Amino acid sequence: MSNMIVFGTQWGDEGKGKIVDILTEDAHMIVRYQGGNNAGHTLVTHGKTFILHLIPSGILHPDKICLIGNGVVLDPEVFCQEIDKLGASGISITPERLAISKKTHLIMPYHKALDQAREAAKSGQDKIGTTGRGIGPCYEDKMARIGIRAGDLQDLELVREKISKALVEKNSLLKTLYGQEPVDHQQVFEHIQGLAARLVPFLADVSEKIQQAAENGKSVLFEGAQGVQLDIDHGTYPFVTSSNTVTGNASAGAGYLYSMSRVIGVVKAYTTRVGQGPFPCEQDNEFGSHMQEKGAEFGSTTGRRRRCGWLDLVILREAVRLCGPTEIALTKLDVLSGLKTIRVCTGYKYQDRTILYPPQEENSMAGVTPVYEDLPGWDTDISSIKSWKDMPENAKNYVKAIEKHLNIRVSLISVGPDRDQTIRIS
Known part of the structure; x- marks a missing residue:
């Protein structure tokens, strides 16, 4: 058995979906362990594009089992829409292929209303840049022990009772603090009741399914969302997401203590960020425009332009x-083609000293100055190259520089969005 985990090393949008899609060939089961539909994985297979927000990327492989773990917060409406879109594309989704943990918390309409009201009430630098999908308020209810879990859908009277209790506080906030219309209890219940019949067949003990796979010697691939710098504890707080995106959360978010043979950190060949927050290496100039335009850098969830x-x-x-990655999957290297010089940030100047790791005080990243090393670029279009030996020498040197600085080998290079535009390095 060879278990794997794929995680984003930056601020998300590194191309994890494509890497999971490729590595799924070597796995029996794919497990999503955190985040919600504030994340989007874009997959291109034989020229056809799929955008997934909740369902693991491995679902495009008809012989694989996909699981949504308890660490995910799930919007029932979005889940059903995603199933319908995949079905319209000829991809069959059945409970035999896809399961949701009964412990997974559900995003309710009042979570979205509260999320949007809060962000609208903020101004300027106080805005976090939330997607407004209700992710944060759902995780809040989970921690406050008043959340509605997927397993509750088997008892609709329990759901009705929980909605009623939750709305006492939520409506007070919406009306008194934010001047918004209150959420109607009956409307919320009827909305969820209409979706429950579709979700209940997918409910399962996800921990047990992972255990059975492990006991039968099957490989499991764990899939995260967002990136390390959006981790609620370790990211650029407060401009972060509401869950732990680091690999250590996979055990808690999937419900199984695992042993990993491969830990794959997905690195975009440059850096992007969506929304607010410090971004030391941001290029609001012709270089940033080159990356944005050539890389089609728009959020797959929000459509917002990526910095x-x-x-x-x-x-x-x-x-x-x-x-603790064992290897790196480098994505969008093709986007850098055509640049005469390519810069990499090797350190920060911070409080009159050079540091190699981010400072940990709140908003301290806004006060650093990047220290750059310049590398020669290449003019060759590499999007059709199939092997490492055919890569331009300067592109090879760029990859080797990353390996040298991080002391981690690059095992995969993506040179385009399609599944076939990938170079494996043995």
Whole structure:
């Protein structure tokens, strides 16, 4: 058995979906262990594009089993929409192929209403850049022990009771603090009741399914969402997501203590960020525009334009320290083609000293100055190259520089969005 975990090393949007899709060939089961539909994985297979928000990327492989773990927060409506879209594309989704943990918490309409009201009430630098999908408020209810779990859908009277209790506080906040219309209890219940019949057949003991796979010598691939710098504890707080994105959360979020043979950190060949928050290597100039336009850098969940900048080795060192990757999957290397010089950030100047890891005080990342190393670029279009030996020498040197600084080998290089535009390095 060879278990694997794939995680994002930066601020998300590294291309994890494509890497999971490729590695699924070597796995029996794919498990999503955190986050919600604030994440989006874009997959391109034989020229056809799929965007997934909740269902693990392995679902495109008809012989694989996909699981949604207890660490995920699930919007029932989005889940059903995703199933319908996949079905319309000829991909069959059945409870035999896809299961949801009964412990998975559900995003309710009042979570979204509260999320959006809070963000609208903020101004300027106080805005977090939330997607407004209700992710944070759902995790809040989970920690406050008043959340509704997927397993509760088997007892609709329990769901009705929980909705009623939750809305006492939620409506008070919406009306009194934010000046919004209250949420109607009956409307929420009828909305969830209409979706429950579709979700209940997919409910399962996900921990047991992973255990059975392990006992039968089957390989399991664990899939995270977002990136390390969006981790609620270790990211650029407060401009972070509401869950732990680091690999250590896979055990808690999937419900199984695992042993990993491969830990794959997905690194975009440059750096991007969506929404607010410090971004030391951001290039609001022709270089950033080159990356944005050539990389089609728009969020797959929100459609927002991604901020772009040079590769930041400081945050990558932090990802290595926190997540222990055994290898790197380097994505979007083709986007850098055509640049005469490519810069990489090797350290930060901070309070009159050079540091190699991010400072830990709140908003301290906004006060650092990048230290750059310049590398020669290449003009060759590499999007159709199939092997490492055919890569331009300067592209090879760029990859080797990353390996040298991080002391981690690059095992996969993506040179385009399609599944076939991938180079494996043995």
